[in-house]
Amino acid sequence: MVDLIKNFKSGPLDVYRKKSTFDWKKLKLFLESEEVIKYENDLYEELQQYSEFRGNNVTVQRTFEEERIVAARQSNLLRNIKLLSLEYTIQNFKFPTTANRIRTQFIPSAAIKFTVSNTLFVNAIYSLGTGRHVKFITDIENGKISGCYCLTEIGHGSNAKGMQTTATYNKERQVFILNSKDFQAAKCWAGGLGQTATHALVYAHLIVNNVNQGLHCFIVPVRDPDTLLAYPGITVGDMGVKIGLNGIDNGFLILNNYEIPRENLLNKLGDITDDGQYVTPFKDKNKRHGAALGTLSGGRVMITAMCEAYCTKALTIALRYAAIRRQFGPTEDNEVSLLEYQTHQYRLFPHLATTYVLRVFSTWLVEALYKFNIETALGSNKDEQAALGMEIHAISSASKAVAGWITKYAIQECRETCGGHGYLKAAGIGSIRDDHDANLTYEGENYVLIQQNSNWLLKLWPLILNKQEISSPLESINFLTEALNILEHSKFNIYNIEEICSPKAIIDIYQWLVCYLLKKTYTSLQDKLTSQSHFWAKSSIQVFKAKNLSTAFIQHLMLQIMLQKINEAPEKPIRDVLLKLFALFGLCSLEGHISTLYEGCFATTPQLATLREEAILMLCSNIKNDAIALIDVIAPPDFILNSVLGSSDGEVYKRLQTAIFSSPQSMSRPSWWEELKPVAKCKL
Amino acid sequence: MVDLIKNFKSGPLDVYRKKSTFDWKKLKLFLESEEVIKYENDLYEELQQYSEFRGNNVTVQRTFEEERIVAARQSNLLRNIKLLSLEYTIQNFKFPTTANRIRTQFIPSAAIKFTVSNTLFVNAIYSLGTGRHVKFITDIENGKISGCYCLTEIGHGSNAKGMQTTATYNKERQVFILNSKDFQAAKCWAGGLGQTATHALVYAHLIVNNVNQGLHCFIVPVRDPDTLLAYPGITVGDMGVKIGLNGIDNGFLILNNYEIPRENLLNKLGDITDDGQYVTPFKDKNKRHGAALGTLSGGRVMITAMCEAYCTKALTIALRYAAIRRQFGPTEDNEVSLLEYQTHQYRLFPHLATTYVLRVFSTWLVEALYKFNIETALGSNKDEQAALGMEIHAISSASKAVAGWITKYAIQECRETCGGHGYLKAAGIGSIRDDHDANLTYEGENYVLIQQNSNWLLKLWPLILNKQEISSPLESINFLTEALNILEHSKFNIYNIEEICSPKAIIDIYQWLVCYLLKKTYTSLQDKLTSQSHFWAKSSIQVFKAKNLSTAFIQHLMLQIMLQKINEAPEKPIRDVLLKLFALFGLCSLEGHISTLYEGCFATTPQLATLREEAILMLCSNIKNDAIALIDVIAPPDFILNSVLGSSDGEVYKRLQTAIFSSPQSMSRPSWWEELKPVAKCKL
Incomplete structure (x- = not known):
C-alpha cells in the first residue's frame, strides 16, 4: 500500500491529518480497490507527459481562440491514449468512472468535446445504424473524420417531437433532401459542430411519399475533411461565447435543400426499400421514437458522475483552505481555523457527505450502464433488457437532475466559504461553477427531465393498490411492495x-x-x-x-x-x-x-x-x-486540482503570493496609463 | 404620463401585456414618482451619448486588458456626469437609489471602481479626517489624484482587529514608518489599487512610544500622479483575474519602512501632538475602533440596493423569454409558453416578488442612510444619531447578507429557466451572476456579517424579560415590546x-x-x-x-x-x-x-x-x-439590459440569430484548422 498510495508532503495540514479517526489509505483502498488505484496512478502519470496538458496557468485568462485551440489539441490527443480507450476501460467496470472523473476534473472542455465528437457519435451509429455505416466508425477511430450529434434545434430542446428539420426522400435520385424550415429549425448547441466536425448525426422528420414517419437519424457530411470548409447547401457555424466550457465549439447547422445519399439513413429502426417504400420493425410510432432517442441515457449517467467529479474538486479546495485559514479566536493572538467554527462545518460537511454518496452511487450507476450496454450488444433476454433500460432511464433522469442541483449548491458554498480569495480565478472554483452550469440544462433541462422519473413511478401506484409485488432489475422500487403497509404504520417515533x-x-x-x-x-x-x-x-x-x-x-x-x-x-x-x-x-x-x-x-x-x-x-x-x-x-492530485487555495501541501499563502506576483500584468504600468491623467471636467 | 413613460414596441409580448389586471404606467408612477421617472429618463438619455458606454458587444469576450481600459475610461467619465454628482442626487433622496441601480445594471465594474476610488475615499476623509485633508478631496474631485481604500489584508478580512500593518511614529522626523509584517500583512483587494490609484487610505496599527493605539487610517501616496509609477519602498500591484468584475483593478500593497508625513494621519479619532504624544477624544479603545470602521455601513446599504438591480435585470430576461419560448402543448401543433407551466411559475414568480420587495426596501434603506449622513454632517442630536447609526448598521448587516443570498438564487434560477440558450454569454445572465458573486463575500463575508445583526438583537432579550418598551429610530424592533405576549398567545390557527x-x-x-x-x-x-x-x-x-x-x-x-x-x-x-x-x-x-x-x-x-x-x-x-x-x-431599457433573450420587443429568435451570425468567428474556418487533420495513432 505504501507504493500504491503516496503520503502527502508534510506541512500545515498535518495537524488535521493526524487527528483523523481512521487510516485514510485503507478507506481509499476500500472505496476504489487496488486495481483501480493502480489504473488511476498510471493515468495520472501518462497525462503528465504531454505538453498539450500543461501550461494551464491559473493566473492567466485565455482568449476565446486560445480556449478553442487548446481543447481541440487535447481532445485529439485523448483519442490516442490507450488507457482511456474502450477496449482498455471495459476490463474493469470501475475504470470508465475513474477515467471520466479524471478527464472531467483535468480538462473539462476537451473531455466533453472528445466524448460528443467521438463516443456519442460512434455509440449512436452502433445503436441506430447497420453494417453499411461501419466505415464512419472506422474513419472516426482513425481520426479521418470528426463527428457531432445534432438533435436540439433553436426552437426546440426538451420537446424532441417538435423538431422542424425534415428529410424528404426522393425516390428517383435515391437521396434525402434535408431542410431547416427557418432559423428556429436550425440544429444548435451540437458540441464539435461549431468549427471542427466533418460529419453530423442529424435528427430529422423522415418524409416518404408525403407521409411523416417521425424522427430518424442521418449521417450528414458538413465539412470537407481535407479543407474543413463547409459544403454548399448548408450554413454551419459557431454558437459563440458561453458561460463556461468555451473550449467546446458548440455549433449550429441550417440545411437548405441539402442532399445526402440513401445509405446515410441510420436504418435499424426504419429503412427505405429499393422501390422507395418505408419499412420498419416497429409497429408503434411512439416506441420507435423512444428507441431513436434511446442512446441518451448514457449521457445522463455520465453527467451524474461528472457532478461527483466537480463536487470533489470544489470540496478539496474549500476544506483544505478552511483548515489553513484562521480568523478570530478566543484571544487576539490565538486565531482558530475556519474548520473549527460551527457555521463553517455546517456549510461544508453536508456537501462532503454528498460527495461521498455521489461517488459511491455514480460508480454503481456507471457500472450498471456498462453491464446493460454489453448485455444489449450480446443480445441478451430482450424483456429483461427492456425493463433494465427503462429503469436506467428513469434513475438517470432523476439522478442527473438531483446530482446537478446538489452539485451546484456544493460548488457555490465552496466558493463562498473561501471568502474574498475564492473570487480569484486562481482559486479555481469559478471555472468549476461555470463548467458545471451546463449540466443543469443540457442533456435534458432538469425540471423537464426529472418528470421522466415521476412518470415511471406513477404507473406503479395502481399496481400497489392491487397489492402486486413491485420489483425491478436494479431493485430501486422493490420496497414499494410494502407501500400501503408503510403508509399505514410508519410514524416518526424517535x-x-x-x-x-x-x-x-x-x-x-x-x-x-x-x-x-x-x-x-x-x-x-x-x-x-x-x-x-x-x-x-x-x-x-x-x-x-x-x-x-x-x-x-x-x-x-x-x-x-x-x-x-x-x-x-x-x-x-x-x-x-x-x-x-x-x-x-x-x-x-x-x-x-x-x-x-x-x-x-x-x-x-x-x-x-x-x-x-x-x-x-x-x-x-x-x-x-x-x-x-x-x-x-x-482529492485529485495537485496538477489536476490546479488551485492556489487547495494544494495538498496546505501552503496557501506561498502559492497565493506566487500566483499574484507572477500574473502577467501584476506590477507593470498599464500601456494605456496616460489616459488616466486628469481630465478637465466637461461642462455637462 | 404618455410622455413620461413610453409604450413598448408592439410584438409577441403584447399577448401577455394585454392580459394584465392593472395599468403598468400607474404602478410605475406610484413606485417611483414623476420626479424620479424624469430623472431616470434624463440619465438614460445622457448615458447613451457617450461612445465610452457603447460597443458592449454581447457576442464578444473582452480580454482582461480590454476590460480594464474600458472600465477605467467609463469610471473617469462617471465623475463628469452632473446628474450623478452628489450635489444633484441629494435633491431627492430617491435619486441616489436610482443612480446606483442604473450604474450597476449598465456598467458594474466601472460603477464600483468609481465608487471605491472616489466616493468611499472621499467619505472616509470626511468622516475621519480634518481640515488639513481637504486638499485630497479637492484633488480627487479635479481628477488630479485617484484613491483607494485599504483595510483587508491577505491574512485578515473579517477580523479587522487582526490586521498586521503597522505605522510607527518617529518623533524626531515627525513621520510614520509603515510596514507590512509579511505577505499575509499585505493590503489586498482594494479596488483601484491594482493599476490606477495614486493614493491609498491605509488602515494600520498606530504605534506611538511603543504603545499600540489600535487601527488608524492614513493617507499613503502609492504612485506618482505624473507617471503612475510606484514609489520606492512599496510593492504595489494587481490581484489578477477574478470570477467577475474584471474591469476593477483590485490590488495589493506591501509597505517596507515606508515613510509618510505626520499630517497624513486622519486625525479625528486620534492624533499626535507636536511633542509626539498620542491624544484621542475616545476613552474606550473599542468605541474608537468602531468609529474608525463606521463608514462601512454605507457600502452594505448600497450592496443591498445592488442586489435589487441585479435581480431586476435577471428577472427581466427570464420572464420575457418565458413568455416567448414555447415548448410542448396539449396538441403537437399548439405549443404553449413556458410561463403557462406551474413549474416555471413557481421557479420565477417568487423571485419576481422578491425583486419588488427588495426594490421598495432598498429605496427605503438608502433614504434612511442619506438622512442619517446629512443629520450627522449637520451635527444633530448625538444620542439619537448613535442609536440610528447602530440600527442602520444592524439592518444593513442582515440585509446585505440576506439580499445577497436571495439574489444569488434568483439569478441562478433565471439562468436555468432560460435553458440551453441561457448558457450563451449573449443571454446576459452569466455576467450578472459573476459580478453579483463578489457581493457575497466583500464588505463583510455574509455569514460573519449577519452576526452583527444577531448580536444587536440578543441584547434586547433581557429588556424584553424586564417588560421594557422596545423601540428604535426606524422602528424595526418596536414589535418586540409584545414579544412575551406573542410567544404565549400567537398560534397558527388558519x-x-x-x-x-x-x-x-x-x-x-x-x-x-x-x-x-x-x-x-x-x-x-x-x-x-x-x-x-x-x-x-x-x-x-x-x-x-x-x-x-x-x-x-x-x-x-x-x-x-x-x-x-x-x-x-x-x-x-x-x-x-x-x-x-x-x-x-x-x-x-x-x-x-x-x-x-x-x-x-x-x-x-x-x-x-x-x-x-x-x-x-x-x-x-x-x-x-x-x-x-x-x-x-x-425593467431597464434594452440598451442597458443588453440581452438577446430579454429585449422589450420580445423578438428573441431574431436577436439570437443576429447575435450568433455576427459573432466574430461564427462562420470562419479557424486559423489553426490544419492541426485538426488526422494524426496517426501514437503507440502509447
Whole structure:
C-alpha cells in the first residue's frame, strides 16, 4: 500500500491529518480497490507527459481562440491514449468512472468535446445504424473524420417531437433532401459542430411519399475533411461565447435543400426499400421514437458522475483552505481555523457527505450502464433488457437532475466559504461553477427531465393498490411492495439523537416519503383529470408533488447504495466514519421534505425538527477531525486540482503570493496609463 | 404620463401585456414618482451619448486588458456626469437609489471602481479626517489624484482587529514608518489599487512610544500622479483575474519602512501632538475602533440596493423569454409558453416578488442612510444619531447578507429557466451572476456579517424579560415590546388559503418567528456559557439559531416596509397585485423556517404546511397574467439590459440569430484548422 498510495508532503495540514479517526489509505483502498488505484496512478502519470496538458496557468485568462485551440489539441490527443480507450476501460467496470472523473476534473472542455465528437457519435451509429455505416466508425477511430450529434434545434430542446428539420426522400435520385424550415429549425448547441466536425448525426422528420414517419437519424457530411470548409447547401457555424466550457465549439447547422445519399439513413429502426417504400420493425410510432432517442441515457449517467467529479474538486479546495485559514479566536493572538467554527462545518460537511454518496452511487450507476450496454450488444433476454433500460432511464433522469442541483449548491458554498480569495480565478472554483452550469440544462433541462422519473413511478401506484409485488432489475422500487403497509404504520417515533442517525431511521423516513408523495401525486393527478386534459393535469402536479417524489426517490436510492457499500467496509473505523457521512447526507437532504413530513402526519410532534437539527450539529462536530483525511482520500492530485487555495501541501499563502506576483500584468504600468491623467471636467 | 413613460414596441409580448389586471404606467408612477421617472429618463438619455458606454458587444469576450481600459475610461467619465454628482442626487433622496441601480445594471465594474476610488475615499476623509485633508478631496474631485481604500489584508478580512500593518511614529522626523509584517500583512483587494490609484487610505496599527493605539487610517501616496509609477519602498500591484468584475483593478500593497508625513494621519479619532504624544477624544479603545470602521455601513446599504438591480435585470430576461419560448402543448401543433407551466411559475414568480420587495426596501434603506449622513454632517442630536447609526448598521448587516443570498438564487434560477440558450454569454445572465458573486463575500463575508445583526438583537432579550418598551429610530424592533405576549398567545390557527395570504397572517408568522428565535438563541447562549468561553459559546449558537433569527428579522422588516408602501397605493388593482407579491414573498420565504414553526409549536397540525403549498400555487397562477406587466414596470431599457433573450420587443429568435451570425468567428474556418487533420495513432 505504501507504493500504491503516496503520503502527502508534510506541512500545515498535518495537524488535521493526524487527528483523523481512521487510516485514510485503507478507506481509499476500500472505496476504489487496488486495481483501480493502480489504473488511476498510471493515468495520472501518462497525462503528465504531454505538453498539450500543461501550461494551464491559473493566473492567466485565455482568449476565446486560445480556449478553442487548446481543447481541440487535447481532445485529439485523448483519442490516442490507450488507457482511456474502450477496449482498455471495459476490463474493469470501475475504470470508465475513474477515467471520466479524471478527464472531467483535468480538462473539462476537451473531455466533453472528445466524448460528443467521438463516443456519442460512434455509440449512436452502433445503436441506430447497420453494417453499411461501419466505415464512419472506422474513419472516426482513425481520426479521418470528426463527428457531432445534432438533435436540439433553436426552437426546440426538451420537446424532441417538435423538431422542424425534415428529410424528404426522393425516390428517383435515391437521396434525402434535408431542410431547416427557418432559423428556429436550425440544429444548435451540437458540441464539435461549431468549427471542427466533418460529419453530423442529424435528427430529422423522415418524409416518404408525403407521409411523416417521425424522427430518424442521418449521417450528414458538413465539412470537407481535407479543407474543413463547409459544403454548399448548408450554413454551419459557431454558437459563440458561453458561460463556461468555451473550449467546446458548440455549433449550429441550417440545411437548405441539402442532399445526402440513401445509405446515410441510420436504418435499424426504419429503412427505405429499393422501390422507395418505408419499412420498419416497429409497429408503434411512439416506441420507435423512444428507441431513436434511446442512446441518451448514457449521457445522463455520465453527467451524474461528472457532478461527483466537480463536487470533489470544489470540496478539496474549500476544506483544505478552511483548515489553513484562521480568523478570530478566543484571544487576539490565538486565531482558530475556519474548520473549527460551527457555521463553517455546517456549510461544508453536508456537501462532503454528498460527495461521498455521489461517488459511491455514480460508480454503481456507471457500472450498471456498462453491464446493460454489453448485455444489449450480446443480445441478451430482450424483456429483461427492456425493463433494465427503462429503469436506467428513469434513475438517470432523476439522478442527473438531483446530482446537478446538489452539485451546484456544493460548488457555490465552496466558493463562498473561501471568502474574498475564492473570487480569484486562481482559486479555481469559478471555472468549476461555470463548467458545471451546463449540466443543469443540457442533456435534458432538469425540471423537464426529472418528470421522466415521476412518470415511471406513477404507473406503479395502481399496481400497489392491487397489492402486486413491485420489483425491478436494479431493485430501486422493490420496497414499494410494502407501500400501503408503510403508509399505514410508519410514524416518526424517535426520541434521541443516536437513533435518528441510524440507517434504519433514515431509510424509514425516505421510504415513507416516497410512498406518501407517490400517493399524493397520483391522487392529485386523478383529481385534476376530472376537470382538465391530461396535458394540463400533468403540468399542475409537478410543484410540491411529482418533483418532490422523484427527488425523494433518488435520495432514497442513493442512501441504499451507500449503505450497501458501507456494509462491505473492512473495519470499524471506516464503517463508523462512512455511517456519519450517510447520516449527514440523509438528515440534511430532508430539508426540502420537512413540510411534507408534517403535512402527511409522519411527524406530529416537534421531535423530528428538534432532533434533526441537533443530530446535524453533532455529526458536523464529529466529522471535523476527519474532514481533511476524508477529502485526502478522494482529492485529485495537485496538477489536476490546479488551485492556489487547495494544494495538498496546505501552503496557501506561498502559492497565493506566487500566483499574484507572477500574473502577467501584476506590477507593470498599464500601456494605456496616460489616459488616466486628469481630465478637465466637461461642462455637462 | 404618455410622455413620461413610453409604450413598448408592439410584438409577441403584447399577448401577455394585454392580459394584465392593472395599468403598468400607474404602478410605475406610484413606485417611483414623476420626479424620479424624469430623472431616470434624463440619465438614460445622457448615458447613451457617450461612445465610452457603447460597443458592449454581447457576442464578444473582452480580454482582461480590454476590460480594464474600458472600465477605467467609463469610471473617469462617471465623475463628469452632473446628474450623478452628489450635489444633484441629494435633491431627492430617491435619486441616489436610482443612480446606483442604473450604474450597476449598465456598467458594474466601472460603477464600483468609481465608487471605491472616489466616493468611499472621499467619505472616509470626511468622516475621519480634518481640515488639513481637504486638499485630497479637492484633488480627487479635479481628477488630479485617484484613491483607494485599504483595510483587508491577505491574512485578515473579517477580523479587522487582526490586521498586521503597522505605522510607527518617529518623533524626531515627525513621520510614520509603515510596514507590512509579511505577505499575509499585505493590503489586498482594494479596488483601484491594482493599476490606477495614486493614493491609498491605509488602515494600520498606530504605534506611538511603543504603545499600540489600535487601527488608524492614513493617507499613503502609492504612485506618482505624473507617471503612475510606484514609489520606492512599496510593492504595489494587481490581484489578477477574478470570477467577475474584471474591469476593477483590485490590488495589493506591501509597505517596507515606508515613510509618510505626520499630517497624513486622519486625525479625528486620534492624533499626535507636536511633542509626539498620542491624544484621542475616545476613552474606550473599542468605541474608537468602531468609529474608525463606521463608514462601512454605507457600502452594505448600497450592496443591498445592488442586489435589487441585479435581480431586476435577471428577472427581466427570464420572464420575457418565458413568455416567448414555447415548448410542448396539449396538441403537437399548439405549443404553449413556458410561463403557462406551474413549474416555471413557481421557479420565477417568487423571485419576481422578491425583486419588488427588495426594490421598495432598498429605496427605503438608502433614504434612511442619506438622512442619517446629512443629520450627522449637520451635527444633530448625538444620542439619537448613535442609536440610528447602530440600527442602520444592524439592518444593513442582515440585509446585505440576506439580499445577497436571495439574489444569488434568483439569478441562478433565471439562468436555468432560460435553458440551453441561457448558457450563451449573449443571454446576459452569466455576467450578472459573476459580478453579483463578489457581493457575497466583500464588505463583510455574509455569514460573519449577519452576526452583527444577531448580536444587536440578543441584547434586547433581557429588556424584553424586564417588560421594557422596545423601540428604535426606524422602528424595526418596536414589535418586540409584545414579544412575551406573542410567544404565549400567537398560534397558527388558519383554515383557508385566503387567510394565509393576508398581511396580518404573514406578519404574525414572522413576528412569532423573530420572538421565538430570539428566545431560543438567547437561551442557548446562556446554556453554552455555563460550560464554554464566550467565544466558543457564540460560535455554537449560529446554525439554526442566530442566523435564522437575523434572517427572519430582516424578512419581517422587508415585509413591513413593503406593506407600508402598499398601503399608499392609489387604486385597488395596484394594491391587489402588490399584495399578491407581498404574500408570495412572505410564504415562499418561510421555506427555511418550516422546521422552526413546528419545532416551536407555532404549528401543531398539518394545516400550515398544506395551506402554504396551496396558497403559493394559487398566487403563482394568479400572478401569471400580470408577470410581464410587472417586469415592464421595473425593467431597464434594452440598451442597458443588453440581452438577446430579454429585449422589450420580445423578438428573441431574431436577436439570437443576429447575435450568433455576427459573432466574430461564427462562420470562419479557424486559423489553426490544419492541426485538426488526422494524426496517426501514437503507440502509447
